[in-house]
Amino acid sequence: xxxxxxxxxxxxxxxxxxxxxxxxxxxxxxxxxxxxxxxxxxxxxxxxxxxxxxxxxxxxxxxxxxxxxxxxxxxxxxxxxxxxxxxxxxxxxxxxxxxxxxxxxxxxxxxxxxxxxxxxxxxxxxxxxxxxxxxxxxxxxxxxxxxxxxxxxxxxxxxxxxxxxxxxxxxxxxxxxxxxxxxxxxxxxxxxxxxxxxxxxxxxxxxxxxxxxxxxxxxxxxxxxxxxxxxxxxxxxxxxxxxxxxxxxxxxxxxxxxxxxxxxxxxxxxxxxxxxxxxxxxxxxxxxxxxxxxxxxxxxxxxxxxxxxxxxxxxxxxxxxxxxxxxxxxxxxxxxxxxxxxxxxxxxxxxxxxxxxxxxxxxxxxxxxxxxxxxxxxxxxxxxxxxxxxxxxxxxxxxxxxxxxxxxxxxxxxxxxxxxxxxxxxxxxxxxxxxxxxxxxxxxxxxxxxxxxxxxxxxxxxxxxxxxxxxxxxxxxxxxxxxxxxxxxxxxxxxxxxxxxxxxxxxxxxxxxxxxxxxxxxxxxxxxxxxxxxxxxxxxxxxxxxxxxxxxxxxxxxxxxxxxxxxxxxxxxxxxxxxxxxxxxxxxxxxxxxxxxxxxxxxxxxxxxxxxxxxxxxxxxxxxxxxxxxxxxxxxxxxxxxxxxxxxxxxxxxxxxxxxxxxxxxxxxxxxxxxxxx
RNA sequence: GGCGGCGUAGCUCAGUUGGUUAGAGCAUCGGAAUCAUAAUCCGAGUGUCCGGGGUUCAAGUCCCUGCGCCGCUACCA
Numbered sequence: 105x106x107x108x109x110x111x112x113x114x115x116x117x118x119x120x121x122x123x124x125x126x127x128x129x130x131x132x133x134x135x136x137x138x139x140x141x142x143x144x145x146x147x148x149x150x151x152x153x154x155x156x157x158x159x160x161x162x163x164x165x166x167x168x169x170x171x172x173x174x175x176x177x178x179x180x181x182x183x184x185x186x187x188x189x190x191x192x193x194x195x196x197x198x199x200x201x202x203x204x205x206x207x208x209x210x211x212x213x214x215x216x217x218x219x220x221x222x223x224x225x226x227x228x229x230x231x232x233x234x235x236x237x238x239x240x241x242x243x244x245x246x247x248x249x250x251x252x253x254x255x256x257x258x259x260x261x262x263x264x265x266x267x268x269x270x271x272x273x274x275x276x277x278x279x280x281x282x283x284x285x286x287x288x289x290x291x292x293x294x295x296x297x298x299x300x301x302x303x304x305x306x307x308x309x310x311x312x313x314x315x316x317x318x319x320x321x322x323x324x325x326x327x328x329x330x331x332x333x334x335x336x337x338x339x340x341x342x343x344x345x346x347x348x349x350x351x352x353x354x355x356x357x358x359x360x361x362x363x364x365x366x367x368x369x370x371x372x373x374x375x376x377x378x379x380x381x382x383x384x385x386x387x388x389x390x391x392x393x394x395x396x397x398x399x400x401x402x403x404x405x406x407x408x409x410x411x412x413x414x415x416x417x418x419x420x421x422x423x424x425x426x427x428x429x430x431x432x433x434x435x436x437x438x439x440x441x442x443x444x445x446x447x448x449x450x451x452x453x454x455x456x457x458x459x460x461x462x463x464x465x466x467x468x469x470x471x472x473x474x475x476x477x478x479x480x481x482x483x484x485x486x487x488x489x490x491x492x493x494x495x496x497x498x499x500x501x502x503x504x505x506x507x508x509x510x511x512x513x514x515x516x517x518x519x520x521x522x523x524x525x526x527x528x529x530x531x532x533x534x535x536x537x538x539x540x541x542x543x544x545x546x547x548x549x550x551x552x553x554x555x556x557x558x559x560x561x562x563x564x565x566x567x568x569x570x571x572x573x574x575x576x577x578x579x580x581x582x583x584x585x586x587x588x589x590x591x592x593x594x595x596x597x598x599x600x601x602x603x604x605x606x607x608x609x610x611x612x613x614x615x616x617x618x619x620x621x622x623x624x625x626x627x628x629x630x631x632x633x634x635x636x637x638x639x640x641x642x643x644x645x646x647x648x649x650x651x652x653x654x655x656x657x658x659x660x661x662x663x664x665x666x667x668x669x670x671x672x673x674x675x676x677x678x679x680x681x682x683x684x685x686x687x688x689x690x691x692x693x694x695x696x697x698x699x700x701x702x703x704x705x706x707x708x709x710x711x712x713x714x715x716x717x718x719x720x721x722x723x724x725x726x727x728x729x730x731x732x733x734x735x736x737x738x739x740x741x742x743x744x745x746x747x748x749x750x751x752x753x754x755x756x757x758x759x760x761x762x763x764x765x766x767x768x769x770x771x772x773x774x775x776x777x778x779x780x781x782x
Numbered sequence: 783g784g785c786g787g788c789g790u791a792g793c794u795c796a797g798u799u800g801g802u803u804a805g806a807g808c809a810u811c812g813g814a815a816u817c818a819u820a821a822u823c824c825g826a827g828u829g830u831c832c833g834g835g836g837u838u839c840a841a842g843u844c845c846c847u848g849c850g851c852c853g854c855u856a857c858c859a
Binding site for chain 1: 785793794795796806807809814815816817818819822823824856858859
């Protein structure tokens with residue numbers, strides 16, 4: 105196979121620096137990038153692999169306040185922990201930087217300036233509420249007041265829930281800050297907007313050339329374009345961020361999504377400086393033949409396919425545009441969506457306390473969420489490690505090497521002539537290596553994993569068919585040939601599987617006593633004589649108990665999480681009179697039907713004791729109308745009626761909420777409708 | 783309700799531009815073998831390819847429709 109040398113700049117999406125790495129990050133943008141990079145390096149292409157942390161923004165500044173440290177401390181802590189985790193998984197970036205590192209600010213400001221000078225950034229003065237107590241500008245949803253249209257209280261600054269009309273926050277009557285409860289003052293504030301509509305035609309033409317992009321990515325981008333691009337604010341009033349490079353703009357910083365992708369550039373520059381060749385970054389960024397490939401999760405698609413290329417295209421320097429954006433879908437855990445806030449995930453740090461990094465690499469590669477969401481379960485993890493890595497590959501290596509040691513002192517020469525079976529077997533294996541190469545270069549890690557396991561299966565089959573344990577007694581040369589072929593197969597696996605499980609394949613390569621470097625080209629260089637070193641097990645098995653242990657840990661975490669929830673802020677104490685103001689009665693549900701055009705609302709007709717009322721309840725996700733009819737439940741009935749989706753609701757159903765799931769309350773014994781609760 | 787995705791063997795999934803008896807791994811059962819990590823190899827299966835219509839010589843694959851599930855989104859008084 106002829107290979108043309110290429111130039112790659114590979115990135116993994118910057119990870120937000122307010123937490124640790126979990127297996128979702130790995131499956132989404134790190135492992136697939138690392139495997140691709142390792143393959144390209146094996147082939148001999150010039151690859152630079154860049155990443156880092158996304159360091160600015162409100163959540164980090166809030167977290168810092170909570171922990172009473174500086175935002176930089178938070179960022180540094182997580183940046184460091186991520187490096188350790190990546191190291192543990194053998195994911196080797198050429199540079200892992202962070203957007204709070206020195207040169208990033210300048211690069212981001214330059215991007216801003218160039219776009220500004222070219223007329224792609226608009227300045228807008230907008231009126232915004234300002235909370236003097238909190239010393240923050242309040243975004244619309246942090247302001248409440250009376251709706252100017254329906255005069256209902258509790259309308260948010262962006263929309264009134266009562267009448268559903270969109271509101272300009274400035275029109276709110278008696279506005280209040282949701283943060284402090286104070287009356288905010290109105291201040292003019294200036295923000296800068298990226299004029300995305302101006303880019304529309306250009307982007308469309310550019311995207312037309314990306315015929316090779318994955319379907320899910322292309323569809324996503326097209327739907328964005330078809331809806332029409334909006335001007336987007338790229339600045340915020342905040343103290344933790346990059347100041348914008350204009351006169352008299354104190355307190356204005358770049359919005360994180362603007363500066364984050366520039367981190368790829370500044371990280372490359374940081375790398376160039378570290379290796380003592382400060383201009384080397386140009387070989388990638390200013391070289392039109394560079395293929396820049398962004399690995400990321402699906403949530404990051406629009407930024408990298410629309411906004412980022414738009415930003416890049418208007419710089420003074422002719423930067424390369426993204427060549428491909430192989431976005432992955434999501435990884436679920438034990439059948440449920442992963443969630444860090446619910447603590448439903450596996451932290452890399454924790455994983456590494458129990459298992460080898462290689463095993464996670466293998467399982468996530470075999471089951472990567474390439475075309476749709478996939479599921480990680482500990483039982484599947486165990487099965488794959490035991491039946492695939494151990495039984496098929498590990499055992500093939502072991503039986504071959506041990507046999508060679510025992511009868512030939514580990515020295516196996518290439519026979520002068522091979523039998524038809526041997527030739528065919530090797531030919532089949534070689535054919536697969538081409539296929540594997542194609543899988544790697546088209547980001548199909550799942551396929552590549554299956555394909556190198558298939559090579560090992562061919563090896564086991566060949567071993568069984570030739571029966572060297574019999575050959576050794578009748579014709580020693582024949583047995584030697586069999587072992588030679590198996591060793592060749594192992595050699596080829598050690599190369600083809602190394603992007604996925606680099607550590608163990610290096611061990612295998614060394615075990616076989618091969619002295620030429622481990623490169624893709626050397627697949628075709630047959631070894632003249634093997635000299636096997638000490639034979640070791642390549643993999644260990646995972647016990648069922650270990651699976652149970654991990655499941656237990658997951659459960660345990662859920663409980664911890666609940667404890668934290670209970671700590672959540674309590675409301676102020678109230679007087680008994682306040683409680684007495686509430687009229688809560690048991691009502692009987694007479695009728696129930698879904699509200700049209702809604703999948704969450706159910707319209708109820710209830711008997712509250714001699715009187716019927718209609719009620720709208722937002723329980724449609726957890727209850728079907730049929731199961732509600734006839735039930736007796738408590739309701740708050742002296743709440744001001746209100747119109748929801750065109751229907752008046754004259755009471756409020758009481759339900760407990762647990763992780764978004766609603767559970768309607770029931771009296772312990774059967775009581776008459778109308779009974780009051782006190 | 784809107785947008786997007788999914789529904790193929792017990793389980794996890796492949797099925798390229800529509801083309802012969804629908805595949806792989808795991809699990810199950812039977813057999814062979816004993817070099818090896820109780821590992822391996824051979825054989826056996828089972829499928830209304832979610833339902834219903836349509837286009838076509840031909841549909842798991844394209845179109846319409848219904849059902850079910852998931853994600854984002856609006857509606858939780």
